[in-house]
Amino acid sequence: MGRAPCCDKANVKKGPWSPEEDAKLKDYMENHGTGGNWIALPQKAGLKRCGKSCRLRWLNYLRPNLKHGEFSEDEDRIICSLFTSIGSRWSIIAAHLPGRTDNDIKNYWNTKLKKKLLELAPFAHLKRPHHAAIYPATANSFLQNSSLQRQTSAYHSTNKNYYTTTPARVFTGGYESMSNIPSNLLEYATSFTTCSSNSSTPTVFQVQEGQGAGPAQNYQFKENYDSFLIFGNEASSSSSDGSGIDEDFGLLSYFGSGVNENQKLTFPANGYADDSKATNGCFPENPLDNSIEEIKQLISANNVCNNLNYSGEEIKTEEQVLYY
């Protein structure tokens, strides 16, 4: 048996709200408020609507002090920074943008901001926005528990268009360490190679499929993504021998052009808008990335989301991770 419906669907109007309905709801809300019960509100207000629909209409459209129209550069930065830290927690992000609703921000991100970021990414000329995905703050989850070391990758000796160096370390974290990448995107654990050895530049990961030995090295994109872009800041991790994780992951990015005849996911090395700015194949910092630490602190100080760890990542149980 399924869940009981929240209202009598047969006697409830759906679809766009008319100005008359808006006026009724607004009038009722201004005079009575919700009365602590959205379900009973439509009847009291003389509306043939579901309580949930009334709530949504009020919160997203009718309530006072809502901001409509273009998002500012500052708002863009805040959204990017928070998305970096906490992912698609739209309601939390909305709490940092007075006058904006979670729905607004979600739509803005999905239709405009994500595209904007992808255009800033390297190889933008190769990207097809609708076949790309952006995921947040995976630096920690990828690297915190791995033994990945710095490695400067080299151009392939015969084909200068591709990096084909083998991974310095095989990353075998599996889903548990990649919890921010939905399992519908990834099929197996991955192997990585980094091409950055410079803490002032972001790091590019090359992902290879089916290389080397070991059961956890197979990697596949699922669904129709040609690429994904990961961005986030990363606390440093280093040791005396110079190994460790670069500081300042302004932007982590990966571009996969598909599986070639060697079953490798590769990316062109000459795809930078301005090659002179690339160091060892790494591209300039993401201009939208800023003050993430401050925002993390703010979140932590305000206890906005108390199931996030110090870096804004959700603390999940093993079960949650496996099915996330």
Add this chain to the structure above:
DNA sequence: AAAGGACTCAACCGCATAGGC
């Protein structure tokens, strides 16, 4: 000018959670 594809965004849906009993 028309047709079809792409994009936008308001609204819906179903699940998770909180809180009352």
Add this chain to the structure above:
DNA sequence: CGCCTATGCGGTTGAGTCCTT
């Protein structure tokens, strides 16, 4: 403590609009 219901949330849908050919 367990059940039940209202609320909140994020993902998804689809009608309307805009853009391209």
